[in-house]
Structures are given as C-alpha cells and as structure tokens.
Amino acid sequence: MDLEPVIGLEVHAQLLTASKIFCGCSTQFGAPPNHHTCPICLGMPGVLPVLNRQVVEYALKMALATNCEINRKNYFARKNYFYPDLPKGYQISQYAVPLAEHGYVEIETENGKKKIGITRIHMEEDAGKLVHDEANPVSYVDFNRTGVPLIEIVSEPDIRSAEEAVQYLKALRDILVYLEICDGNMEEGSFRCDANISLRPRGRSEFGTRTELKNMNSFRHVQRALEYEIKRQMFIIESGGEVVQETRLWDESQGVTYAMRGKEEAHDYRYFPDPDLVSVLIEDDWIEEVRRSLPELPAAKKQRFMDEYGLSSYDAGVLTSEKALAEYFEACVRKCGQPKTAANWIMGDLLKLINEDKGTIKDCLVFPEYLAEIINLIHEGTISGKIGKEILEEVYGTGQAPRVIVEKKGLVQITDTRAIAEVVDKVLTQYPDQVAQYRAGKEKVFGFFVGQVMKETQGKANPKLVNDLLKEKLAN
Amino acid sequence: MELFELTIHELSQYLKAREISATEILNAVFHRIEEVEGKVHAYISLMKETAYEQAKEADRRLARGEATDITGIPIALKDICCTKGFPTTCGSRILQNFIPPYDATVVEKLQSAGAVFVGKTNMDEFAMGSSTETSYFGITTNPWDTERTPGGSSGGSAAAVAAHECIAAIGSDTGGSIRQPAALCGVVGMKPTYGRVSRFGLIAFASSLDQIGPITKDVEDCAILMNHIAGYDPRESTSVPEPVPNYRDFLQGGIKGWRIGVPREYFIEGIDREVEDVVRQAISTLEQAGAHIEDISLPHTPYCVATYYIIAPAEASSNLARYDGVKYGYRSPDGRDLMEMYKRTRSQGFGDEVKRRIIIGTYVLSAGYYEAYYKKASQVRALIRRDFDLAFERCDVILTPTTPTAAFRLGEKREDPIQMYLSDIFTISANLAGIPGISVPGGYTKEGLPVGIQFLGNHFQEGKLLKVASVFEKTAKIEKRRPLL
Numbered sequence: 035m036d037l038e039p040v041i042g043l044e045v046h047a048q049l050l051t052a053s054k055i056f057c058g059c060s061t062q063f064g065a066p067p068n069h070h071t072c073p074i075c076l077g078m079p080g081v082l083p084v085l086n087r088q089v090v091e092y093a094l095k096m097a098l099a100t101n102c103e104i105n106r107k108n109y110f111a112r113k114n115y116f117y118p119d120l121p122k123g124y125q126i127s128q129y130a131v132p133l134a135e136h137g138y139v140e141i142e143t144e145n146g147k148k149k150i151g152i153t154r155i156h157m158e159e160d161a162g163k164l165v166h167d168e169a170n171p172v173s174y175v176d177f178n179r180t181g182v183p184l185i186e187i188v189s190e191p192d193i194r195s196a197e198e199a200v201q202y203l204k205a206l207r208d209i210l211v212y213l214e215i216c217d218g219n220m221e222e223g224s225f226r227c228d229a230n231i232s233l234r235p236r237g238r239s240e241f242g243t244r245t246e247l248k249n250m251n252s253f254r255h256v257q258r259a260l261e262y263e264i265k266r267q268m269f270i271i272e273s274g275g276e277v278v279q280e281t282r283l284w285d286e287s288q289g290v291t292y293a294m295r296g297k298e299e300a301h302d303y304r305y306f307p308d309p310d311l312v313s314v315l316i317e318d319d320w321i322e323e324v325r326r327s328l329p330e331l332p333a334a335k336k337q338r339f340m341d342e343y344g345l346s347s348y349d350a351g352v353l354t355s356e357k358a359l360a361e362y363f364e365a366c367v368r369k370c371g372q373p374k375t376a377a378n379w380i381m382g383d384l385l386k387l388i389n390e391d392k393g394t395i396k397d398c399l400v401f402p403e404y405l406a407e408i409i410n411l412i413h414e415g416t417i418s419g420k421i422g423k424e425i426l427e428e429v430y431g432t433g434q435a436p437r438v439i440v441e442k443k444g445l446v447q448i449t450d451t452r453a454i455a456e457v458v459d460k461v462l463t464q465y466p467d468q469v470a471q472y473r474a475g476k477e478k479v480f481g482f483f484v485g486q487v488m489k490e491t492q493g494k495a496n497p498k499l500v501n502d503l504l505k506e507k508l509a510n
Numbered sequence: 511m512e513l514f515e516l517t518i519h520e521l522s523q524y525l526k527a528r529e530i531s532a533t534e535i536l537n538a539v540f541h542r543i544e545e546v547e548g549k550v551h552a553y554i555s556l557m558k559e560t561a562y563e564q565a566k567e568a569d570r571r572l573a574r575g576e577a578t579d580i581t582g583i584p585i586a587l588k589d590i591c592c593t594k595g596f597p598t599t600c601g602s603r604i605l606q607n608f609i610p611p612y613d614a615t616v617v618e619k620l621q622s623a624g625a626v627f628v629g630k631t632n633m634d635e636f637a638m639g640s641s642t643e644t645s646y647f648g649i650t651t652n653p654w655d656t657e658r659t660p661g662g663s664s665g666g667s668a669a670a671v672a673a674h675e676c677i678a679a680i681g682s683d684t685g686g687s688i689r690q691p692a693a694l695c696g697v698v699g700m701k702p703t704y705g706r707v708s709r710f711g712l713i714a715f716a717s718s719l720d721q722i723g724p725i726t727k728d729v730e731d732c733a734i735l736m737n738h739i740a741g742y743d744p745r746e747s748t749s750v751p752e753p754v755p756n757y758r759d760f761l762q763g764g765i766k767g768w769r770i771g772v773p774r775e776y777f778i779e780g781i782d783r784e785v786e787d788v789v790r791q792a793i794s795t796l797e798q799a800g801a802h803i804e805d806i807s808l809p810h811t812p813y814c815v816a817t818y819y820i821i822a823p824a825e826a827s828s829n830l831a832r833y834d835g836v837k838y839g840y841r842s843p844d845g846r847d848l849m850e851m852y853k854r855t856r857s858q859g860f861g862d863e864v865k866r867r868i869i870i871g872t873y874v875l876s877a878g879y880y881e882a883y884y885k886k887a888s889q890v891r892a893l894i895r896r897d898f899d900l901a902f903e904r905c906d907v908i909l910t911p912t913t914p915t916a917a918f919r920l921g922e923k924r925e926d927p928i929q930m931y932l933s934d935i936f937t938i939s940a941n942l943a944g945i946p947g948i949s950v951p952g953g954y955t956k957e958g959l960p961v962g963i964q965f966l967g968n969h970f971q972e973g974k975l976l977k978v979a980s981v982f983e984k985t986a987k988i989e990k991r992r993p994l995l
Contacts, residue, residue: 073612077832079605079713080592080614082746112828114875116852123831175836304875306884309718309825311747 035272038236039264040244041193041229042153045206046184047216048160048224049092054181055159056083056126061183063222067165067176075181077121082310085110089183090314092215093133093157094324096185099209099331100152102137104321109313110157114304118175119162127186129305132156133314139209140333141201150202151190160184191230191241196260200253203227208332212357220252227256232277233267242267243277247291249284259284263291335360343373352381358395362402369406372413379405383423387430399433400426407436415496416440451503454487454495458503461486472508480504513538514674515992518731521677522579525572532568532582535677536561536626539584543628543675546995549656552670554589554599554647556629564626571624579734581624586676588667589630590637591617591722592711600713601635601645601663604833604840604859614711615743616680616722623738628676631666635861636830637687637715639663640933643924644863651920652695653993654959658917661691661933667725668695672993678726678735682712684719685818686912686937689949692725693912693962696951696993698732698979699725701937703969704944705750708743714829716822717748719941729950729980733757736972752970760973761980766800768978771905775811776936782915788953788961789911795986796909796978804905808897811939813890815931818938820874820887826864827871833859866927895943902968907978910936912949912962940966948975953988 054061057074074081097104111129137152162180166173187206193199207225210216218225232244247263250256262284267277282291330338332354339350339360354360359380366376384405388398408425411417417425417440425436432439461483462469472479487500513521513535524530540558547553561584568582592598592610594617599605613621621627634644642650642665650665652658653673660669664681668691671679681688683701692699700723707722714720724735737758742751772793777786793803835841835855842858845851860868874883901908913933923930940947945966952963963982967975 073610076837078610078612078838079598079600079608079832080590080610080709080711081612082710084745084747114828114831116831116834118834118836118848121832121837123834124828302877304828304872304877304880306824306828306875306880309716309748310714 036236037233037268037271039194039231039233039260040191040241041195041199041231041260042191043189043193043199043202044228044230045187045189045203046226047096047187047206047210047218049089049183049185049215050217051086051088051092051183053086055086055089055157055183056181059181063224065178067174068178070178071180075121076177077123083126083308085311085314086183089157090133090316091324092183092213093155093185094316094321095213095215095328096187096210097134097137097155098321098325099213099328100137100139100155100187100206102134102152102155104134104316105131106316106318107131107313108133108316110308110311111305112308115301117161118173119164119177119180121162121177121180125159125161126308126311127158128156130307133316139202139205141198141205143198143201148192148198150192150198150205153188153190155185155187158184158186196257196264199229199260200257203253203256205332208355212329212332223251229256229260231260231263231267233264233271242271243279245277245279245291246281247284248281248294251286255284255286258286258289259291262289266291329357339363343367343377345373345377349377349381353377356395362395365402366406366409369403370409370413372409375409375413376405379409379426383426384430387427398430400429404429404436411436411440418493418497420493451499454491454499455503455507457487457490457495458483458500458507461490462507469508480508483508512542512674514542514677516677517727518580518583518678518734521583522581522734525582526577528572532565532572532626533562535582536565536584536628539628539674539676542673546653546673547675549651549995550653550669550673550675551648551650552631552660552666552673552675553586553629554601554632554645554666555597557593557596557627558629560596561626561628564621564624568624568626578623578738580620580738583625583677584628585620585625586628586631586667586670586679587617588633588664588679588681590633590682590713591630591680592713593617593627593630596630598630598713599647600637601633601647602833602860602864603646604855605713606646606840608839610711612711614722615708615745616739617711619739619741620680625738628670631664631670631679633666634663634687635864636713636826637663637682637684637720638826638863638867640686640690640930641918641920641923642666642669642691643920644861646861649920652917653995654696655917655957656995657919658959659694659920659922661694661913661917663687663691664699664725665691668692668697668699671695671697671725671727673995678724678731680722680735680739681725682715682720682722683937683941684715684721684822685941686934688723688725689912689937689947689962689964690934692949693951693964694917694960696954696960696962696991697725697727698729698948698950699723700732700736700948700972700975701940701946702736702740702972703750703946704941705748706752706946706970706972707739708741708746708749710743710745714825716825717829718825719818719822721941729976729983730758730761732948732979733761733976736976740972750970755973757973757976760977763977764800765796765906765978765981768801768906769804769904770796770801770978771804771806771901771908773806773808773811773901773908773910775808776910778914778935780914780932781911782955784955785911785913785915785961789909789963792952792963792982792986793909795982799981799985801978806901806905806908808894808901808939810890810894810897814894814939814942815935817887817890817894817942818934819870819931820883821891821942823867823871824874824884824887825871827868827875830860830864830868835859863927891942894939898939898943898945898966898968906967907971907974908966910964910966912936912964916955916957916959916961936964945969946972946975948979950979950983951988952986954991958991
C-alpha cells in the first residue's frame with residue numbers, strides 16, 4: 035500500500051515580554067522557585083487578570099509575518115482542567131475567536147517551494163512546573179512560569195514528511211527570532227512542538243486515525259519521532275491493524291514513541307468566554323503600525339541576498355538563518371565590496387572559530403569592519419590569504435585591528451621585486467641540480483622553488499611576484 | 511437614642527463637631543454586639559484589635575481636620591471581601607484558614623477614607639444562597655424575628671445593620687444578595703451597575719454578575735458609601751472609566767414628571783398579598799410626589815431565573831476550581847494521591863449548595879450541552895438586557911417588589927432549592943442586565959416584618975435611583991420601628 039503521512043504541528047512560543055500576560059511579575063527564566071509570583075498569577079481568591087498590551091503586539095507581529103488574517107475583535111476563553119501547576123484550575127487561552135487565522139509560511143522542499151497553512155494563532159498563559167523530590171514521595175510546584183505569555187501556532191495538516199515538519203518548524207523559529215519576540219530555544223522550552231500525525235493511502239482526501247506526539251525537545255527529536263511514528267503506523271496498517279487515537283511521548287534514549295498513560299484523552303475542557311476579561315479590539319491603525327515595524331523576514335532576506343549579492347541559495351540560506359549573521363555580512367560587504375569573498379570568509383573560517391568556541395556572532399571580536407579590512411588587505415596584496423587566516427585568528431582572540439597586527443608583526447607582504455629577486459637568486463644558486471632538472475623539462479620542480487622562496491621569506495612574499503620572477507630567471 | 515442607632519450622616523456631624531469620638535462610637539457598637547450577637551450571629555469574625563487602632567487613627571485625623579464623611583464610622587464587611595492579614599472565609603470551610611496578602615480595592619478605598627472595620631459578616635457559602643443558611647460558620651437570624659432568615663447571601667451584613675451591630679455594611683450581589691436581605695431586614699441596599707465598583711479582591715462567585723454595594727440604614731448613607739466605593743479600577747478589566755458624580759447631590763429635588771415603569775410580569779402568582787399591598791401603596795406615594803406611573807412589559811422576565819441558574823453556576827464551576835488544596839485553604843489530610851487529595855479536599859471543603867452549583871455549572875459547559883445551555887442562556891441574557899434598554903427609553907426608573915414574600919422561616923426552604931431560588935425572582939434580572947438596583951424599606955406586614963421596594967435604573971444611573979429612593983423615603987414617612995432583640 036502506498037501510504038502518505040499527514041502531519042500538523044502545534045507550536046507554543048514563549049513571548050519575550052518583560053512581564054507576564056495578566057500581571058506585573060517578571061518573566062525572567064531561572065529565578066529561585068516562586069520568586070516571580072504575586073496573588074494574581076498564583077490564582078488567589080478575588081484577584082483579576084489585566085491583559086499585557088505588549089503580548090498582543092508581539093502576537094500581532096507573528097500573525098502578520100505569517101500572512102494571517104487578524105480578527106479585529108477576539109477574546110479570551112477559559113480552558114478548565116485540574117492540575118497542580120495550574121493555580122486557577124483553568125488556563126486563560128483563546129478558543130472560539132483567536133487573534134489570527136488563515137495564514138501560511140513557505141518552506142523549501144526537494145520539489146521547490148511549498149506553502150504550509152496556519153490554521154490559527156492565539157494568545158494564552160503558560161502553566162507552572164512540578165518539581166518532584168527524587169528521594170521522597172513529595173512534589174513541589176514552581177509558579178514562576180505561570181502566566182508567562184505564549185502564542186500557540188496551529189498548522190494545517192499540510193506537512194507530508196518528517197523533513198517538511200522540521201523545515202516548517204525552523205521557518206517558524208527563524209521568523210520568531212527575527213521578530214525578536216521569542217528566543218526560539220527548544221531545549222529550554224521557550225519553543226515547543228506537538229505533532230498530530232496520521233497515514234492515508236496516497237490520493238485519498240479523508241484522514242486516517244491520528245496520534246499526537248509530545249515531548250520532542252529539539253528539531254532532531256521531532257525528525258526522529260515523526261520518522262519512527264510513520265514507520266510504526268505503517269506497520270500497523272500494513273499488517274491489517276488499526277491505529278489507536280492517543281497521545282504518545284517520544285523517548286529519545288530508546289528512539290521510540292510510547293502511549294501516555296492516564297485519562298488525558300477524556301478531557302472536556304469546558305471552554306467558555308472568560309468573564310473577567312473584555313474583548314480584545316484591534317484597530318486598523320494598530321495593525322498598520324505593527325506591519326510597518328516588521329523587519330525584513332528570513333525568506334525575503336534570503337531572496338534579496340541571492341539577487342543583490344549574487345550568492346547561491348545555500349550561502350544566502352546560511353547567512354540569513356540568523357538575523358545577526360545577516361547583519362554582520364551586510365556590514366562587512368559595505369566596507370569591502372566583495373560579497374562572495376565575504377560570504378566565504380564568514381561561513382568558513384569565522385563560523386568555524388565561533389562554533390569551536392561556542393560563541394555567537396554578536397559577541398565576536400572580529401567586528402564586520404575588521405573582517406572587511408582583512409579582505410581588503412588581501413585584495414590589495416598587502417598580505418597573502420594564508421596570512422589573512424592567521425590574522426583572523428589573532429583578531430578573534432584579541433580584538434585588535436588587523437592593520438595593527440599586520441604592522442606589529444611585520445606581516446606585510448613583500449612586494450618589493452628587488453628583494454624577492456635576491457631570494458630567488460639565492461635559492462636557484464643553492465639548488466643547481468633541481469635547476470638542471472627543470473631546464474631538462476621536469477616542470478614539477480617549479481613548486482619546490484616556490485616553496486623554498488616562501489620559506490626564506492616566512493611566507494611574506496607576494497606569490498604572484500615569486501612565480502613571475504622564478505619563471506623569468508629559470509628561462510634565462 | 512444610642513450612638514449605635516444613628517446613621518453615618520448623623521454620626522459624621524457629631525464627629526466633625528468633636529462632640530463624640532470614633533472610639534466612643536466603636537465602644538457603643540461593640541457593646542451592642544455583645545448584647546445581641548448571640549441572638550443574631552451576624553459576624554463570622556470581629557476585628558476588634560484593628561478596629562480600635564483605626565478608631566484612634568480616625569480620631570487623630572478628625573483632630574487634624576482631614577476627615578471624610580466616613581472617618582471613624584464603624585462598617586462591617588461581608589466576608590467575601592479580602593482583607594490583608596485578616597481571615598477571609600467566604601463562608602466556606604475550604605477557606606477557613608485563608609489570610610489574604612492583599613486588600614480588596616473597596617476595602618482599600620474605605621480604609622483610606624478613615625472607615626473603621628468592625629468585622630467580617632456571615633454569608634451563604636461563596637454567596638450561593640438566599641438565606642445565609644449555607645454558611646459553614648452557622649446561620650444568621652433576622653433581627654425582626656429570630657425564627658426567620660435575614661435573607662442572603664449578604665444576610666450577615668443586612669442583619670448587622672438592622673440590629674445596629676454596625677453603622678453600615680458592605681455586601682455583594684450576584685442575583686439579589688444585597689437587595690433581598692436588605693428588604694427582609696428593613697434596611698437600604700444597593701447593587702450598583704456592573705463595572706461601577708471594583709471587583710478586585712471580591713472573591714468571585716459569578717464574575718459577570720457579581721457587584722459590591724452598600725447596605726445602610728437610610729438612602730443618604732447609601733449615597734455616602736457609594737461616593738467612597740465607586741470608581742474605575744485599573745486592576746479590573748471590566749471596570750468602567752465612567753466619572754463618579756457626587757451621589758449626595760441626588761438627595762435633593764423632586765421627581766415631578768418622572769416616568770416610573772411598573773412591569774406587569776413582576777406581579778405574578780406566588781407574590782405575597784401583603785407584599786403586593788405595600789408595593790401598591792408605594793406606587794400611590796410616588797404618584798403623589800408627581801411621578802407618572804407607566805404600565806410596562808419586560809417580556810423575557812419569565813426566563814430570568816432559568817438563565818441565571820445556568821450562567822451563574824457555569825462561571826462558579828470555573829471560579830471555584832482554584833480551591834484544590836494545593837496552594838491555600840483547606841486540604842484533606844487523607845488523600846493518598848493527587849486525584850484523591852482533590853476529591854476529598856473538595857468533598858469535605860465545600861457544602862452541599864456549592865457542590866450542587868459546581869455540578870450544574872460543569873454540566874452546562876460540557877461538550878454536547880454547551881450550545882443548549884450556556885450558549886442559549888447567553889443569548890437569552892442579551893434579550894433580557896434589551897428588554898431593559900427598551901424600557902428605559904420610556905421610563906426614568908422601574909419599580910418592583912424586591913422579594914415575593916417577607917422574611918421566611920429558617921429552614922423553610924433549605925431542603926427545596928427551587929423555592930429558595932425563586933426568592934430572588936425579582937432581583938436576578940438586574941444582574942443579568944448589568945443595571946443598578948436599590949431596595950428601600952416600603953412598609954411592614956401585619957406580623958411586623960419589613961417589606962422592600964426595589965427601584966431599577968439604566969446603566970450608571972445610580973444617581974436617579976438614589977433620588978427616587980430618597981423622595982420615597984421622605985414622602986412615604988414609613989414608621990420607624992426597632993427590631994426587638
């Protein structure tokens with residue numbers, strides 16, 4: 035049977051507002067348990083929520099960046115369920131009328147570009163965290179995260195493979211990070227993903243029975259979990275069984291998904307409009323203001339890098355994968371005017387240094403104008419490419435300007451023809467046998483002479499001049 | 511006259527003239543409490559220690575000449591209003607030991623105006639009831655006949671005012687919980703417009719219906735307390751930034767030419783004959799004062815109780831989910847796992863009426879029932895609101911009985927929830943429509959039980975209600991009687 039996977043993703047992104055969605059508490063990660071709490075986020079009797087305007091603005095940014103339609107009047111609903119990390123016994127979320135609907139993002143697949151539909155984007159509050167005492171049968175609740183703003187981004191079931199799912203997730207994450215509204219950190223849980231997946235015979239429009247996958251904390255987990263689940267469901271269907279609708283958890287260490295125990299599936303959340311909050315009214319002016327404030331988004335930037343700088347799709351993709359990297363590239367190009375060279379330096383030597391160091395482009399001491407300077411020094415022949423790499427490392431470690439290092443270390447390339455000619459003469463005198471061999475037609479020996487000259491000059495001789503002079507003198 | 515028998519406006523004059531001190535008034539009130547509290551049981555807890563500190567502070571403030579018209583006035587708070595550092599139980603075992611780390615906005619406002627808090631008054635558990643019999647802390651009796659109910663859920667506040675165990679009180683009204691006990695206890699009670707008085711720190715029963723208001727000895731005191739508690743609160747999203755007039759200004763002038771609507775649907779079978787007589791008498795009193803009486807129709811009135819008993823429990827089922835034993839309040843000691851802890855805590859912590867409403871509310875919000883119940887009720891609610899919108903195009907205010915009967919006997923309706931729910935039949939509509947209402951004493955039954963007259967006004971027309979109530983109070987000249995305790 036030719037079975038086709040049908041995948042839809044639900045993504046939760048924590049918004050980078052300074053305070054929580056319905057109270058003034060800080061959203062900062064890593065504080066001691068229950069330090070960022072107040073009667074409101076603790077759900078004490080009689081307290082009331084007041085919506086943080088910044089949350090709406092951030093959510094609006096994402097909605098516009100993903101081509102959604104905005105519901106000018108949308109409202110919050112209560113999602114009712116009992117759990118100790120949910121202090122009110124309900125989560126304030128959006129249900130019947132969310133902030134935004136009917137959007138899409140574009141991903142690149144083997145068969146070209148593909149649109150993945152976005153069903154809805156809504157705002158909600160995060161829950162707290164349970165901390166289980168390993169030694170005793172005791173659990174504690176940390177409410178620091180309670181009330182941290184989230185947006186939930188629900189995709190259409192448009193995804194057809196694990197690769198597409200990861201592409202889509204990366205596209206969403208890149209947009210969120212570009213917008214500076216989410217740090218996109220999957221490991222820390224500020225960017226979380228659940229997947230709905232089912233299989234159906236290719237060409238059929240009805241959906242098969244789906245499972246929901248949870249507990250995937252990296253792109254790799256998502257990829258592996260979906261691949262596993264596709265195989266699992268395929269095996270069940272092909273052996274004549276039926277897929278059970280259930281929630282399954284990904285176990286990274288075992289490389290399997292397993293059914294979650296408990297009554298998870300029996301939930302009736304009894305959504306109803308939250309009477310403590312008024313409708314969120316979004317005026318056209320606000321939408322336009324936010325739209326104008328949107329930065330160039332990753333896909334558009336990539337296209338521009340290809341068009342404007344003549345970069346390959348791959349290079350443009352790497353350079354625009356992070357906003358800071360793209361900015362670095364453009365700043366460097368402004369100073370050196372050599373986009374391809376700059377791209378090669380950044381993607382090659384510079385990122386290698388940064389990655390080895392687990393650093394970031396933002397904290398890197400090789401400022402874009404320094405890299406541009408190195409590129410210019412090579413271009414004008416002051417230093418060789420090899421020396422350029424050494425200088426890059428030096429700048430990376432010390433933050434000193436390349437020109438300063440070049441001068442201090444005397445690394446200026448020897449471009450004085452007379453000086454190089456002297457060394458060439460010396461080498462040819464030193465190795466008469468090899469000269470004879472060359473002249474007898476063994477041209478391979480030429481490289482040996484170049485090497486010797488470079489050695490004598492500690493690599494500072496301009497390679498082109500060395501070549502020219504050697505040829506000239508050997509010909510005589 | 512004893513000090514405790516006086517009104518806010520009377521005492522305030524004596525205080526400002528330095529003829530008496532706040533401490534003396536408080537002494538008198540606590541003396542009165544000692545005398546009659548055993549029979550009335552209006553309070554869950556007394557705030558004696560802090561009250562005397564507040565009284566002393568009030569006296570210093572009076573001496574400095576910085577007093578307001580409630581500085582030094584002993585006021586009782588329904589135990590649904592959070593008081594920082596002082597137990598707030600909402601009449602429930604589940605909050606028996608709960609001490610809020612914050613004050614309700616209303617408490618903050620009264621405190622900063624110099625009020626003295628006598629104590630926290632008894633109430634139906636989570637304000638669910640019409641007789642103050644569902645309180646975990648015992649029943650409150652009606653000072654006019656201690657065999658009878660003071661009404662509810664703000665029965666403690668109304669009884670405390672009627673029995674002179676405070677000068678005035680704060681109550682809350684979700685379906686009549688201020689107006690009904692005020693009527694049954696022969697005092698004045700106002701439910702303001704939804705959004706007029708902050709709900710912050712008011713323990714929620716049904717968020718879209720709850721409203722805090724005053725219970726006082728006369729209409730002027732009602733206006734005085736409204737001046738202090740009304741106003742926009744940025745801590746509440748449903749609070750309305752509408753300017754607050756000086757409500758005392760409405761106590762002057764007449765109602766000549768006013769159109770007063772009398773909705774025919776409020777004179778139903780089941781209304782007590784004596785209550786109807788009092789209302790008819792009130793109508794002619796107002797006519798004498800120059801008002802035109804208009805026969806009006808509020809056609810969706812028959813659906814009010816049913817609509818209310820879907821919406822209020824639905825919201826309550828969600829609002830009360832937070833009492834789970836995890837964070838504060840009562841936790842059953844013998845749950846072996848999480849689910850058992852939840853079940854036992856809530857089974858033992860809540861009383862029957864609260865459980866009944868949680869179950870009803872959970873049911874009407876459930877998948878498959880939401881459309882037929884909650885959603886339908888919300889639609890009917892809109893129609894009820896529209897009834898009033900149309901009526902107020904023709905009328906200045908609407909007059910109705912506050913309750914179908916005078917105070918009923920304790921225990922009489924305890925086992926019959928439907929009969930109990932029907933005692934709020936005339937008050938529920940104001941909460942559903944979000945409009946203000948006031949109950950004022952209209953007379954007595956032959957047995958000497960007070961009967962209340964209710965006036966309803968359009969949104970933010972509390973001033974009009976105070977005016978008509980004040981004219982009625984002055985014109986009707988209802989004989990001042992004292993409950994014999």
